[in-house]
Amino acid sequence: MKILNYVVRTPTGIHARNAFLLSKIAVRFQSEIQIQKGERAENVKNVMSIMSLHVRFKDSISIIISGSDEEEACKALTVFCEANL
Template sequence: MLEFSHVLLGPEGLHARPVTCICSEAHLWKSSITVTLGGLSVNATDLMGLMGLMAKCGDELIVTVNGPDEEACCEAMRSVFDF
């Protein structure tokens, strides 16, 4: 299991465009990818779940990757979160 944190810097927070990119990338991997904000965790392939986090500028997201391709997946997800 690998994890990284990402602080949202964009004034719009986690909105439709980055959520779509996150979901699209997450569907490419065998690993399970979870995004957590506060006490709420959602699967990174769940577009509505990610939108439901209502993450705003300054919020810290924790991304957890667990599975057979977790190292490559984690690196790919890091790059997707740099929006």
């Protein structure tokens, strides 16, 4: 299991475009990938699930990756978060 902890730096938080791009990366991997804000966790492979978390500027999130390709998924998602969130 890999856990990526991140504080959202974009003033708009995670909006529809970023949620779509995040899920587009996640579906490339077989691993189970969850995004967590507070006590609530949702499937990253589903755009509406990401949007339902209402992630805002300076919110802390965790992306939890578990599966056979978790290392590669973690690298790809880290690059995405650093560039887009």
